[in-house]
Amino acid sequence: MSYRRFDTELIVRPDDIDMNNHVHNSKYLDYVLFARYDQMGRCYGMSMDDFLSQGWVWVVKACFIEFKRSLNIEPIVVRTWLDSVEKSDVKVGFQIFKKKGMKLSAEGYFLNTMIDSKSGRAVPIPDRVIQQYAQFME
Amino acid sequence: MSYRRFDTELIVRPDDIDMNNHVHNSKYLDYVLFARYDQMGRCYGMSMDDFLSQGWVWVVKACFIEFKRSLNIEPIVVRTWLDSVEKSDVKVGFQIFKKKGMKLSAEGYFLNTMIDSKSGRAVPIPDRVIQQYAQFME
Amino acid sequence: MSYRRFDTELIVRPDDIDMNNHVHNSKYLDYVLFARYDQMGRCYGMSMDDFLSQGWVWVVKACFIEFKRSLNIEPIVVRTWLDSVEKSDVKVGFQIFKKKGMKLSAEGYFLNTMIDSKSGRAVPIPDRVIQQYAQFME
Amino acid sequence: MSYRRFDTELIVRPDDIDMNNHVHNSKYLDYVLFARYDQMGRCYGMSMDDFLSQGWVWVVKACFIEFKRSLNIEPIVVRTWLDSVEKSDVKVGFQIFKKKGMKLSAEGYFLNTMIDSKSGRAVPIPDRVIQQYAQFME
Secondary structure (H helix, E strand, O other), X not given: OOOOEEEEEXXXXXXXXXXXXXXXXXXXXXXXXHHHHHHHHHOOOOOHHHHHHOOEEEEEEEEEEEEOXXXXXXXXXXXXXEEEEEOOEEEEEEEEEEOHXXXXXXXXXXXXXXXXXXXXXXXXXXXXXXXXXXXXXX | OOOOEEEEEEEOOHHHEOOOOOEOOOHHHHHHXXXXXXXXXXXXXXXXXXXXXXXXXXXXXXXEEEXXXXXXXXXXXXXXXXXXXXXXXXXXXXXXXXOHHHEEEEEEEEEEEEEEOOOOOEOOOOHHHHHXXXXXXX | OOOOEXXXXXXXXXXXXXXXXXXXXXXXXXXXXXXXHHHHHHOOOOOHHHHHHXXXXXXXXXXXXXXXXXXXXXXXXXXXXXXXXXXXXXXXXXXXXXXXXXXXXEEEEEEEEEEEOOOOOEOOOOHHHHHXXXXXXX | XXXXXXXXXXXXXXXXXXXXXXXXXXXXXXXXXXXXXXXXXXXXXXXXXXHHHOOEEEEEEEEEEEEOOOOOOOEEEEEEEEEEEEOOEEEXXXXXXXOXXXXXXXXXXXXXXXXXXXXXXXXXXXXXXHHHXXXXXX
C-alpha cells in the first residue's frame, strides 16, 4: 500500500539557467515547492491557503536530492507523493522529469514538519489532515 | 501602424514571493524575459536558439517598469510587442496582467541591443530579422 | 544642495550569474535593495525594522535602469542617494560600480511610495522621516 | 586525520527572504556554492577559473541538507571541508552558522563529480588536484 503520486507540469524559465547553461541546482527545490503548492489544493483538497489559515505552516527539516540529467529551458513534470507520516513529520518523495520522453532528471525527498504558527512548535499532524491525504491512497 | 502584440501565460511560483507576501519586484523582469523567449520561437518564427546560432545575442541596454498592482501565486499573462527598431536597438514594450480579470499589474519597456557575440560589438539589425518581425505587423 | 550619497559593498554570488556568464539583469535591482536595507540603518539612522515597526512599508512604484558594463563574480559597490521627496514618494538614485577601478556598471532610480501597512494606502512622508534624511544632506 | 575546514562570511540579502520571512530553503545551497568559489582560490590555491580553464567542471551529483535554525537578513558563516575523495567524486561537507553566537543554522554535504567539459564524462581526479587539497590537511 502506498500513497498516490501526482504530477505537476511547469516550464523552466530563462532566469533558472546558470553559468553552466543548465538549470541551476537549487532551482530544483523550488520546482518541488511549486508542485506541492499546486497539488495541495488541486489533488489533496486542502490548499496551502486553507492550511495556513488553520494556523499551521510546513517547515522543511531536511532535504535530499540526486541529480541525474541536466535540464534546459523546456517543459518538465514534477511528481510528488507522501512517503510516510509520523507524528509531526511527513516525508514527501519527488521525481523531476523532462516532459519529452519522461526522462528522469532528479529525485529525492523532503522531510517537512508541521508547525503551529503561533507557538512556533511542532504539532502532531491532526487525523483529519492525515485522512485528507489517506483518501487518495491507491 | 504598429507591431502585433503577443501574449504568454505563466504561473507565479512560490519562490517568486518575497517578505511582503507578493511577487518580488525584480521577478517581473524575469517574467518578461520568459515571454520573449517563448514568443521569439512561437510568434516571430526565430527561436532564441536560432538567433544565438547566428552569432548574435540581445543585450539589455535599459529597462523601465511601473508597478500598478501586486501579484500573488496566480496565473499571469505577459504581453510584449516591438515598439520600434533603430539601427542596432529595439524597444520592446510589455504589460503584465493578472490572468483573472486581466487587470494590469505592471508595464514598461526594454531597450535591447543586438550584439555580435564574437566581437562583442553592436551590429545593425539585418533586414531579414526586421522582416521577420515586420511580417507580423498589424 | 543635494542629499548625501552612501556606498555599500557586496560580492556577486555564483547564483547571480546567468547563461550569458554575467550577472543576470534583474539581480541589479536586488543589489540596490540590499544597499537600501544596509544604508537605512547604518547611514540614515532608521533601520528597515524600525521603519516597518511604525506600520509603514516602502512600495516600489517604478524603476529605471541603464546597463553600462557587465559584472562577473567580483566585489561591487552600490551607491544610492535620495534624489527628491514629494508627498508620499521618494526618488532614490543609484549607481553600481565594479569595485576594481570603480567603473560604472549600471545606474538608474527607484520611485518608492510610503504605505500605511494597515490601510494599504499611501501616506504623506512624516516630517521626522524627512528630517532623518535631511540631516545627512551635504 | 581529516581535511581542513574553511570559513566564508557573507550577508543575507533581502531578495533571499521568502514569504515566511526567513531565508528561502533553496538559497542555502547557493550560500555553499558561494563559499566553495571563494575557498577554491583563497584557501585551496586553485581558483574556479583556473579549474575551468583546465577543461574541467564540477557537477553536483547529490546533496543533503538539514535545516536547524532559520536565518534573517544577517551576517552568516559558511564552513566547508573535503570529507572524502574517491575516483571522480568528492564529498564536501558544510555547515552554515549565524555569525552572531555561531549558532548552527544548517548542515549537510554535496557529492560533486569532476567532469571533462569537452567529453562530458567523469574523469578520475588527478593526483595534483588531490595534492592541492591534501597540503591543507590538518
